[in-house]
Amino acid sequence: MALKKAGVLGATGSVGQRFILLLQNHPDFEIHALGASPRSAGKAYKDAVTWKQTALMPDSAKEVVVQECKPEGNFLECDVVFSGLDADYAGEIEKAFVEAGLAVISNAKNYRREADVPLVVPIVNPEHLSVVENRVKEAVAKGEKKPGFLVCISNCSTAGLVAPFKPLVEKFGPIDAVTATTLQAISGAGFSPGVSGIDILDNIVPYIGGEEDKLEWETRKILGNISADGKTFEPLPFEDMKVSAQCTRVAVSDGHTACVSFRFKNRPAPSVDEVKAALRDYVCDASKLGCSSAPKQTIHVLEENNRPQPRLDRDRDAGYGVSVGRVREDPLLDFKMVVLSHNTIIGAAGSGILIAEILKAKNVI
Amino acid sequence: MALKKAGVLGATGSVGQRFILLLQNHPDFEIHALGASPRSAGKAYKDAVTWKQTALMPDSAKEVVVQECKPEGNFLECDVVFSGLDADYAGEIEKAFVEAGLAVISNAKNYRREADVPLVVPIVNPEHLSVVENRVKEAVAKGEKKPGFLVCISNCSTAGLVAPFKPLVEKFGPIDAVTATTLQAISGAGFSPGVSGIDILDNIVPYIGGEEDKLEWETRKILGNISADGKTFEPLPFEDMKVSAQCTRVAVSDGHTACVSFRFKNRPAPSVDEVKAALRDYVCDASKLGCSSAPKQTIHVLEENNRPQPRLDRDRDAGYGVSVGRVREDPLLDFKMVVLSHNTIIGAAGSGILIAEILKAKNVI
């Protein structure tokens, strides 16, 4: 079957490089357009990029001539465009791409809170994609040209938090109180310059700009509802799900750890074993759809008391699975647990790829 | 004035080495006896120890001949004995020393929960020392020989947590709910072998055996009361102060960070500015008594949003002060904050030294 054509915006950046790695030998997509700054435009990708991944640069990307990030040239032929743009640039560029009729999946934060833009963690709330699916199918039904649309990838630390909550809420009803302290990897900050070495060696930085607010807000949209007309999103009211986050940066390369406490609204609360079983039994829709990047096991429940650990567990299911350990009773709320998710896979570029796989499986792209 | 004679049990270990460093050129104490395993006994200290401190070994300790940890020889002449023994040995040895009439200040966990043993963070609850003060002075009044006694130093991570709570409770009444996630330094685990390098490089270990329970329990004893007869301790009931802790080990050499949320019992809660002011204005009793190691500023309230950081802030007031940053409202409880304390100073050996200084100032030793 013919591969879908994929474009990457911000292709030389940290997230862009990850998109390119994940598109290598992908069964559904092939790289068709790479966009970067005017300074890089016109160069072969290998000459424009400072490659910083632990895997080698894919041959399929090396000779692609980089374009500017404008909806023209090869980009116009793309079935899907992944955006790894910085927030400083994403706003205008992504808008232009959508207006040009393109399907954009973005890692940038700019439009995450728009009422009609899905904010999706593909192993959690792919059903939110129905809002763009409806829009596209309606247009097609009318004989119109497919409209452009935007899907936002969640903040990296949010992805790990909501993954275990989804099956728990499905099974045991609302979670109305959450505290989460995150220990986040430095790869999440990119590398130009990202976190300075002298700031993180033998150190912790107990602050990541805007992160706590994202965690507290995005969680409620991702676990929230679609409006009755199927066109917009209705985040859970703050009172229904209070989230308190503290975000720190630690000396870990990849993998965000979160120490989480939470309380169910309904009494009696389930037992620890019931919680673990619900997590273990969860099969995300992407797996059911047979998406190639979907995790075999969506949530790994670890029983060793000193797990999950970033170095040992971040690559489970190639970074698309989430690991949960130390599920135990909490003296204050109902349960405590430790959640580990791969911040550049399920927390960023990987989510984008899996969202695209779902959209393709549903014939939206 | 003549210096008081000090002994150190477990002198070759991690905590013992710290005691020896802190006793160097001390205005109140001089090293008089060093105890270690039978294997070390009879050797000069410099030949018995593998010195692992960043400061050089004090000359005053080098040639001291190490004894076994028995209440005999030089130990019997000591005014105070600091114990850095492992829990495996501390139980029997400390008991024997107390029975031999010695004043023992111990970093071991063995007797912390005994009803008549003070569990003291010297910048927080020195008033708990009155239980042993009374015992000693009563005996002296009766013309009896000074009795031996034991004072326990708190767990390292507990010290940082209770420090800011003390002035807040004094000023605003009970704190009835606390969640704390700690990011603890590896020096807390000692070095034989302590935390393995391969376990902590590019990694987090989300578990420290027994630590969460200590944090949840010791907090209630330290902030709790003395019985009416002045002889025993009455920890706060669990229902009056629920503490939920998650403890992790991170790649930091010294300095425990805690991300804390807490709620006052009384309504309305104070404002953020009132909380900060109470922390800033707190002067611990040790400072009022003029103890030489007492911090000039007990609690440093930092206003930069990315502080405290272990590498930059752990040495404030030589590790006897505690740093608090990011005091802000919490969506779930009342406030969030980040607390940093030096785990081997105010969290271990340093607390022992400062307790001894207080006891000396009060003529108990």
Place this chain on the structure above:
Amino acid sequence: MALKKAGVLGATGSVGQRFILLLQNHPDFEIHALGASPRSAGKAYKDAVTWKQTALMPDSAKEVVVQECKPEGNFLECDVVFSGLDADYAGEIEKAFVEAGLAVISNAKNYRREADVPLVVPIVNPEHLSVVENRVKEAVAKGEKKPGFLVCISNCSTAGLVAPFKPLVEKFGPIDAVTATTLQAISGAGFSPGVSGIDILDNIVPYIGGEEDKLEWETRKILGNISADGKTFEPLPFEDMKVSAQCTRVAVSDGHTACVSFRFKNRPAPSVDEVKAALRDYVCDASKLGCSSAPKQTIHVLEENNRPQPRLDRDRDAGYGVSVGRVREDPLLDFKMVVLSHNTIIGAAGSGILIAEILKAKNVI
């Protein structure tokens, strides 16, 4: 084709775990016997081991019942036995296995300097295996039972050093002077306890017991000759190849870096470009034999001036390739270069596997 049966001695240790990982889904070998301490014997492997690898434990190993390290039971049916034993135990156990007629490939240092034991880096001197090949084939020709034999894997840091020297010596004649400073990963020290975290965080340890001597000596055996009768090894005389090594331990998980200077005996020396070309063009025999683990590119010559880097380059060719960068003229000797090799793959267990593949290709096992 039927798989050869493989045993692993020291199966629960650091090197043993790597052997087990590398045997997973191997086209030539299957795990048939696992040996460990008497304490572990009788348990399923998954219950005997503290698994510390970043990849998950292979299902094929989980339920294998661990034996003692004696040449009995399943071990007697093994076509090859990989030894990851500590030097404290390797001496007697490996001797017993060889005497029992088994083919043993060992990572231990005990017999490396024996005149009739091949010391092999499989991408460098597989021709040294002819000594055991001859022995086996001679016995078979005589109608005798296949004799047991031992092949030693080189020291981890030696492997990286000799890899680039092999093609250079082949092409340009003897290298008579070498200085090498190594920056070695902590995984090389195992993990019970291995290097302590407090010793390596924000630190370097400029000493690894015995390592410099190994590097200086083993290099001369590996690049040395076979005696005229084909039965023993004749290391290069010290005067013909003076090696000066300084070995340090650094905060890197995997991958040994060596900063090397060297001089050719013959004048004029080749040019930088000729040296690079010789390195690039080198195809190791294991590749020619079609061994499944043989690197596609034996030596990667990197042109970026800040490479090779452990995190970015250690996994080239799955750790079986060696990376060389910064080849440039040396003011003192002829050339300087930086060499990176994966210490647990080509520097340890991986070498063992590739040696076994070569022996199988040659019908020795």
Place this chain on the structure above:
Amino acid sequence: MALKKAGVLGATGSVGQRFILLLQNHPDFEIHALGASPRSAGKAYKDAVTWKQTALMPDSAKEVVVQECKPEGNFLECDVVFSGLDADYAGEIEKAFVEAGLAVISNAKNYRREADVPLVVPIVNPEHLSVVENRVKEAVAKGEKKPGFLVCISNCSTAGLVAPFKPLVEKFGPIDAVTATTLQAISGAGFSPGVSGIDILDNIVPYIGGEEDKLEWETRKILGNISADGKTFEPLPFEDMKVSAQCTRVAVSDGHTACVSFRFKNRPAPSVDEVKAALRDYVCDASKLGCSSAPKQTIHVLEENNRPQPRLDRDRDAGYGVSVGRVREDPLLDFKMVVLSHNTIIGAAGSGILIAEILKAKNVI
């Protein structure tokens, strides 16, 4: 006695902050002028700087109003001006300051190779200061105004290398061959951004731009001679002292380690014990002059085989001393040793301060 007035150029940068720390409570100098970029000019220092030191900002600097880096205002009243400027700016600014009659001590590389500019490691070649001393005293003798002059601080890694060489050359004659591999701390790269965290965590960068050339060249000037007329410097000819350097960046905060091999020109070479004794007995001139920052022990010869280590030994003599360990015979040259020096103290700002102390002791400033 009145304190000399000191200015600091590049006061908000990494080196500038170190100058300010070292000037705190200095017995000879007080801060009189601070210079930074136009963006900072006019602000109080505490508002202009992002303070990144582990010690707190000195009160004496907090309220000083930052000036532009021009020879005007308070700078004109300075007895000495320390420059922590980046090489991009140092060239013109330092020139203007010298032309305005100021005594400038610079950490920048721009003028190090000028024939009439002393390149000084104060514990090694303070006698090179005679060139500016003569110039100043000559002018004064003629009744002229004191002329401005420049003294350059050596490259950070050079300082550690030449320190042990000085007494060895004095005692045993020329060293004609040196190989040195350095493992350099990240603080040497500053912090805006300096070395990126993702580049150094679990990694080594085997390249520091221009560093090897500096080490190879500066060593020959520092250990070289003054011309017969006392006005210029004559570096040792390359043939008389061949230095081969390989420089790497490692995950260490402070402290450069060098693994060094070297050969004396004269035969027979001294013994290991003679080398150690010469190092131990060396007393630098700054110590003899009674300079307050001069090390009590210039070179610490460590006998433990795993020392020096950056974390344990970098702060000896407050970073003004150099540690040498593992002195042993070398198979290729004469000796191997490991040298550790504090890169921001004796390798940068501290050297500047000590140079100023020497100049003051000699009445040059």
